[in-house]
Amino acid sequence: MQLTNRAKKTNKNPMTIAERLYLPALAGGLGTTIKHFFKKKPTIQYPEQKREFSPVFRGLHVLKRDDQGRERCTACGLCAVACPAEAITMIAGEREPGQEHLYREEKYAVEYEVNMLRCIFCGLCEEACPKAAIFLQPDKIAPAFFERDQVIFGKDRLVEKMDDRASVGIEKYTGVKS
Numbered sequence: 001m002q003l004t005n006r007a008k009k010t011n012k013n014p015m016t017i018a019e020r021l022y023l024p025a026l027a028g029g030l031g032t033t034i035k036h037f038f039k040k041k042p043t044i045q046y047p048e049q050k051r052e053f054s055p056v057f058r059g060l061h062v063l064k065r066d067d068q069g070r071e072r073c074t075a076c077g078l079c080a081v082a083c084p085a086e087a088i089t090m091i092a093g094e095r096e097p098g099q100e101h102l103y104r105e106e107k108y109a110v111e112y113e114v115n116m117l118r119c120i121f122c123g124l125c126e127e128a129c130p131k132a133a134i135f136l137q138p139d140k141i142a143p144a145f146f147e148r149d150q151v152i153f154g155k156d157r158l159v160e161k162m163d164d165r166a167s168v169g170i171e172k173y174t175g176v177k178s
Contacts, residue, residue: 058123062136063160070104075110
């Protein structure tokens with residue numbers, strides 16, 4: 001019984017003397033090896049040499065601050081809802097009197113965590129954010145993890161430091177350069 005008409009005819013002709021000696025096949029394999037031997041090596045020496053990334057590369061997450069140093073995130077949860085890998089979790093809280101210099105809105109993220117084992121670096125979180133608070137940095141790659149507790153990035157690792165502000169394209173969302 002034949003299920004498909006993709007049957008392939010096999011060649012049952014006897015092999016020639018060259019085919020029985022395998023010399024053409026051996027010479028072809030040796031030629032391929034010699035050709036690759038003299039090519040430029042694709043390996044780079046990582047700590048000394050940095051590889052050029054694609055312009056659309058998405059690296060580590062960063063929670064942006066505004067020009068006055070306040071956190072942009074208002075804990076709306078749209079980034080967590082948009083994340084297909086469910087890597088983002090947050091707990092919202094109310095701003096106390098006297099904390100106006102820390103948070104822009106009355107509501108802020110008390111806890112904001114990104115599980116880097118689950119994150120697929122798709123960029124949907126930054127597209128979903130209405131306040132342009134979360135970005136994937138184009139120049140930072142994820143580090144190697146040796147312990148499971150190093151994998152979950154909290155606000156201590158995500159919020160940008162004032163002296164080391166990441167230059168990520170906020171101007172395309174807000175029109176204001178960071």
